[in-house]
Amino acid sequence: MRMMQFSIVVLLLVSTLFLSNASAEDYTRWHLPKEAKARIGKGHVSGNIAFSPDNKLLGVPSTIGTWIYDTETGEALHLFTGHIDSINAIAFSPDGKILASGGNHEDKTIQLWDVQTGTHIAALHGHAKSVSCIVFSPDGQTLVSADWGEDAAIYLWNVATGALKSTLTGYSQGVSSVAFRPDGTLLINGNNDSICVWNPINGTHTTALAPTIGVGYVTFSADGSQFAGSRGSDVLIWDTVSLHQKLKITGHLPVITAIAFSPDSRTLASGGWDHKVRLWDIATVTSRSVLLGHTSGIASLAFSPDGKTLASSGSWTDLTIRLWDTATGTQETTLVGQRHRVASLAFSPDGSTLASASDDQSVCLWDVTTGYHQATLSWQNTNSPSNLAFSPDGQTLAIEGRAGIRLWDITSRPYKIKWSTSSTSAESFALSPDGRMLASGKKDGTVLLWDAISGDVKTVLRGHTEWVGSIAFSPNGKTLASTGWHKDKTIHLWDVVTGSHKLTLTGHTERITRLAFSPNGKTLASASSDGTILLWEFPLAQLTAGAPSFLTKDTNNNHTLNAVLQNYPNPFNPETWIPYQLSEPAEVTVRIYAANGTLIRTLAVGHRPAGIHTHQGDAVYWDGKNEFGEPVASGVYFYTLSTESTRDSVTAGDFTATRKMLIQK
Structure with missing residues (x-):
């Protein structure tokens, strides 16, 4: 037993020596x-x-957590995460030591944070609906x-x-704002019906005022010398006296609706509800340029084969x-002709033709050099096409819509349908790199x-809990990635050859x-309505040889x-899940062990x-606290999972393994 404890301590100490300085990483890795x-x-501003x-x-x-910035430099200092929905x-x-945050409808909690250390203090449960507003009393004793x-x-x-001290009820349309009188003797709130005045000591209602118009996300500093507000994807700070803008904080993106990689994999293009197309440098994760010209949100993006x-x-x-x-970021050509939103774009392999699918139930083919409209493929169905893909030889155009999938021979005149799955509706679609699947x-x-040649269904993959919103093949065609739509915010990775599930991300x-x-x-x-794009290392460590997998199998049996x-x-x-x-x-x-081998917490999971x-409802949960309920400090920790077999015959099922993790505050 002593030898085992000594081995664990040695493992912890040695592993610590090789830990990189995570605190030096920029916010893109927090x-x-x-x-x-x-x-x-950074997620779009949500409150x-x-x-x-x-x-x-x-x-x-924001939709991913609460950001704390230095108001002089605009530097991001902390990111508080813990809500399961946007904030x-x-x-x-009043003393600036605590930050309170309230979650949206899937969360409905209030989280309290230590501003200086970033430590999570407490979670307040009791809201039956989304938290609309939060305010501290002037003495800081009541929230x-x-x-x-x-x-x-x-x-x-x-x-x-x-x-929970008391609950004030009687609001039929929600509460949009609350505020204390500076001396703490009165509490007022605004809603769609009226402004109500309350005594916060005994919770009695004193009066109601005439309706008023609400105010957006704007706030004054405590001394009144400056005020801040959100505008689109930016947060702006102005001087109150001069009314001059003194600082702009960027990086909060709107809902992201389209992404595309350049052929050399160095650039990622993104588009969203703010009408802008952004080009990102993948190596540095920084914005390279912003393309302006669209007058509404971006629906689709596609790079030409030469990039x-x-x-x-x-x-x-x-x-x-x-x-x-x-x-150069300059606009070369504008193509006009389709009468409704263009949902999807695809270049032919030689780059000479651009295909566009529209909600007007048509697919148009354009000459990229001249901008000339070459042809229109009519969908002839009340469900419009929404996704496009050319075959590698450029001879076939696959078109997907909720009415099914059609493969067109675009070398024939007139264009002919090779085969169709009109009896099977589709919400998303992808063509394998070799064009065979x-x-x-x-x-x-x-x-x-x-099978893209015969039109036969080869495999059915099951795992998502609602409709499948997006699909993509890996470049070698061996892995398929798929994602859910609304409540199913997961990405599933599948083995294309065997049809087995590899991993869930x-x-x-959102x-x-x-x-x-x-x-x-x-x-x-992966792009999301939460205003972020996550970049996942691929092949993922969980899928490579020598690392445990979510589907680790004994090849013999x-x-x-x-x-x-x-x-x-x-x-x-x-908090984290194991x-x-x-x-x-x-x-x-x-x-849970500290880096010096000290036992921090024992989690008795029980019979499994x-x-x-x-998944979070099934994995082991740790709230980042020790046996006494105190938040632990930042640093390296290790977790050892051990099992005791419930079979009566042997202890061969007993198992112990240790891994490293990092708390970063």
């Missing part, structure tokens, strides 16, 4: 989900922004929060204990297709793999809108082996069935 290597964007009482800090809530409201305590929606309420919390031209399409009120010079996502959460806080593999096969990008997998997110603050898999039912225990335990 609190990444498991297996992700970088994040583009009110707030100054700290000393005016030195600015809190900005609607934040507030600093007031309110609901959105019908039958909303105002909640008064004891900050020291986290206990010199980028095609983009607008949506709704902007029915244009624009061709951009990627070297099609993948289509259905509304029931399944993915169908088709999680990390986005719907995933697009997936794309880089042509060199080293990166998988084809059953699942025991394994402890890498925690996620990692680095993390303050996935594992069991070959048979067992009693599971996880022990055989199988794969990876």
